[in-house]
Amino acid sequence: MKEPAPPSSGELRQLARSGDLVFRTGPFLVRLQSRLDSFLDTWQRAYGSLEPLPADTVCHYRIAVTRGRGVAGLLRRQALFRADGMTPFDPYPFSHAFPMYEWGLNWCIAMSAHNYLLLHSAVVEKAGRALLLPARPGSGKSTLCAALVGRGWRLLSDEFGILRHEDGLLLPLPRAAPLKNESIDLLARVAPALTFGPRYDRTRKGDVVHLFPPADSLRRQEEPARPRWIIFPRYRQGARLELTPEAPLVTFNRLINNAFNYRVTGEAGFTSTCRLLRNVDSFRLEHGNVEEAVDSIEALLEDDLR
Amino acid sequence: MSPLLQVLADPKRAEALEPRAWDALIGDARRTRLLGRLSFLLEDAGVKNIPAAAAESMAGTRAYLDHLHVTARRELASLERLPGAIGAPVVLLKGAAYLAAGLPVARGRGLNDIDILVPEAALPACEGWLKAAGWHFDGQLSAYDEHYYRTWAHELPPMRHPESHFELDVHHALVQRTNRLAFDPAPLFDAAVPIPGTPFHRLCDEDMILHVVAHLLVSDEPRGGLRDLDDLYRMLTIFDAEERLRERATALGLVLQLKHSISVLVSLFGGTLDARDIVPGMRQTSPSLVPTLLAWSAVPGGRPHHLQRLAERLLFLRAHWLRMPFDTLICHSARKLTAQY
Numbered sequence: 001m002k003e004p005a006p007p008s009s010g011e012l013r014q015l016a017r018s019g020d021l022v023f024r025t026g027p028f029l030v031r032l033q034s035r036l037d038s039f040l041d042t043w044q045r046a047y048g049s050l051e052p053l054p055a056d057t058v059c060h061y062r063i064a065v066t067r068g069r070g071v072a073g074l075l076r077r078q079a080l081f082r083a084d085g086m087t088p089f090d091p092y093p094f095s096h097a098f099p100m101y102e103w104g105l106n107w108c109i110a111m112s113a114h115n116y117l118l119l120h121s122a123v124v125e126k127a128g129r130a131l132l133l134p135a136r137p138g139s140g141k142s143t144l145c146a147a148l149v150g151r152g153w154r155l156l157s158d159e160f161g162i163l164r165h166e167d168g169l170l171l172p173l174p175r176a177a178p179l180k181n182e183s184i185d186l187l188a189r190v191a192p193a194l195t196f197g198p199r200y201d202r203t204r205k206g207d208v209v210h211l212f213p214p215a216d217s218l219r220r221q222e223e224p225a226r227p228r229w230i231i232f233p234r235y236r237q238g239a240r241l242e243l244t245p246e247a248p249l250v251t252f253n254r255l256i257n258n259a260f261n262y263r264v265t266g267e268a269g270f271t272s273t274c275r276l277l278r279n280v281d282s283f284r285l286e287h288g289n290v291e292e293a294v295d296s297i298e299a300l301l302e303d304d305l306r
Numbered sequence: 307m308s309p310l311l312q313v314l315a316d317p318k319r320a321e322a323l324e325p326r327a328w329d330a331l332i333g334d335a336r337r338t339r340l341l342g343r344l345s346f347l348l349e350d351a352g353v354k355n356i357p358a359a360a361a362e363s364m365a366g367t368r369a370y371l372d373h374l375h376v377t378a379r380r381e382l383a384s385l386e387r388l389p390g391a392i393g394a395p396v397v398l399l400k401g402a403a404y405l406a407a408g409l410p411v412a413r414g415r416g417l418n419d420i421d422i423l424v425p426e427a428a429l430p431a432c433e434g435w436l437k438a439a440g441w442h443f444d445g446q447l448s449a450y451d452e453h454y455y456r457t458w459a460h461e462l463p464p465m466r467h468p469e470s471h472f473e474l475d476v477h478h479a480l481v482q483r484t485n486r487l488a489f490d491p492a493p494l495f496d497a498a499v500p501i502p503g504t505p506f507h508r509l510c511d512e513d514m515i516l517h518v519v520a521h522l523l524v525s526d527e528p529r530g531g532l533r534d535l536d537d538l539y540r541m542l543t544i545f546d547a548e549e550r551l552r553e554r555a556t557a558l559g560l561v562l563q564l565k566h567s568i569s570v571l572v573s574l575f576g577g578t579l580d581a582r583d584i585v586p587g588m589r590q591t592s593p594s595l596v597p598t599l600l601a602w603s604a605v606p607g608g609r610p611h612h613l614q615r616l617a618e619r620l621l622f623l624r625a626h627w628l629r630m631p632f633d634t635l636i637c638h639s640a641r642k643l644t645a646q647y
Contacts (some may be wrong), residue, residue, distance in 0.1 A: 056325040058357035062333045064393050085337040114369035264373040
């Protein structure tokens with residue numbers, strides 16, 4: 001069967017202008033309206049391989065990325081994020097429309113998708129085994145996640161561990177992953193096949209470059225994965241590699257304290273977390289070298305496959 | 307007609323919606339905080355073939371509301387010793403009252419704060435008890451804000467608690483002291499009914515309806531408009547003591563406001579209320595400006611954007627016009643403007 005061709009940049013702009021650009025991102029359907037060509041070009045570089053869905057699809061979120069209005073918008077070009085008529089943030093500098101869109105959509109999901117347990121975690125998968133990398137900002141989670149993706153792990157998400165209560169599976173949400181500028185040189189060396197977006201200076205989260213989701217991740221975005229490991233990574237300059245098993249209770253506490261909606265999900269969230277912990281091995285991983293960290297994770301996988 | 311209005315008026319009509327209308331329905335309901343309400347209406351009407359994205363969006367909202375309701379009940383439980391301590395009735399208002407009393411209107415409805423009403427004489431004791439229990443006023447309050455609340459408002463400044471999800475608003479009247487529509491709250495306490503299983507009271511049915519009416523027409527927050535209107539619609543459709551409501555509206559000086567509200571409901575949701583004689587003589591009069599503005603401002607996508615904004619602004623001005631005498635309003639606006647710089 002022939003795959004439908006992705007839209008040309010002209011077609012994409014046409015769809016987005018009229019609010020008819022509809023696409024899937026993991027379990028969610030999004031309708032995107034925008035007239036900002038520079039934003040749409042970046043969007044297309046990140047997600048261009050996705051098949052646009054019919055304009056009359058019923059969506060979870062209706063998003064608009066527009067020019068900022070008002071006096072401030074006249075003095076300085078600004079970009080504004082709206083979701084279902086609500087504006088969660090102040091306008092961003094015009095050139096930062098893409099990171100604004102990415103954080104905006106994350107905000108929508110974190111605020112509303114309480115029918116899932118939303119863990120704050122990167123998720124990758126290989127050979128049918130999913131690995132959760134929950135961590136606080138600054139732990140090197142995104143860099144490690146990107147390095148794993150560079151070694152052939154499938155990117156499910158850099159930010160959301162979406163756990164479905166019904167079957168305990170993790171749902172992919174392959175999106176552009178914001179990386180600190182410093183890790184780009186490193187990643188270009190250890191994972192040359194990855195594709196990165198433009199650099200955005202001085203955003204709320206520092207200088208940021210996005211890792212674009214590989215085409216394979218996007219193609220398989222409706223394919224859930226079975227959780228196998230939870231690893232809490234921590235990068236520390238000069239640290240020796242140490243992969244230490246973590247007690248389930250410790251993992252439980254770290255996981256729920258760092259989740260987006262554990263409290264909101266009540267009993268369902270508790271049950272799903274317990275099931276998750278019964279089905280995974282958990283570790284903490286301290287390292288001073290991301291390649292060694294990847295090697296140690298690959299070794300875990302090989303043990304498991306043996 | 308907006309799909310949201312169609313479905314609020316008659317949930318069965320969801321079955322005939324095209325996908326594009328379903329899409330607008332979910333977006334508009336989310337924006338007006340009616341997604342939870344919508345979910346229960348569709349469930350009760352047995353609507354089949356709900357598109358997956360719509361069903362999942364509503365499931366997410368229901369999970370959130372379940373959590374919010376549990377949290378609110380727990381916080382109400384922590385206030386259970388308040389009525390005894392101050393020796394006066396504590397009347398729960400709006401969302402907290404609907405929830406505690408298990409009224410149908412609580413289903414699928416969120417709440418941002420816990421509103422209570424106590425007699426003005428009990429206000430100092432109430433404030434003292436709450437402060438001892440760890441509630442405090444927002445630290446950002448200026449001396450002028452404090453003066454504003456103490457002299458003119460119908461409530462204490464909003465209170466917060468380090469362990470509480472909600473803001474606590476302690477009222478001593480339903481309408482601002484300086485408002486042209488202000489009325490003596492004493493009869494509200496006389497008619498208040500105990501909420502079984504709790505030490506709290508709620509307003510009697512007709513006062514509860516009139517509270518929403520007063521809030522709709524004197525509030526300066528248009529975003530809550532449609533949700534409040536829908537609350538009122540749900541209450542009026544199951545309320546059958548029209549005579550009592552009329553008398554009460556007359557006694558409290560809210561007849562015109564009630565008339566305006568019903569007129570908005572009839573124009574938005576259609577004729578089911580029109581046929582009932584809630585306010586005599588209503589059907590002879592032509593629709594007036596205020597209900598028209600309210601209807602325009604409340605419905606997302608119902609009117610061109612600039613008309614909706616205009617309606618919101620006019621209502622905001624009207625709310626302020628009602629809120630205090632003209633000279634006080636001028637002073638207040640000047641203070642508020644200069645405080646920004």
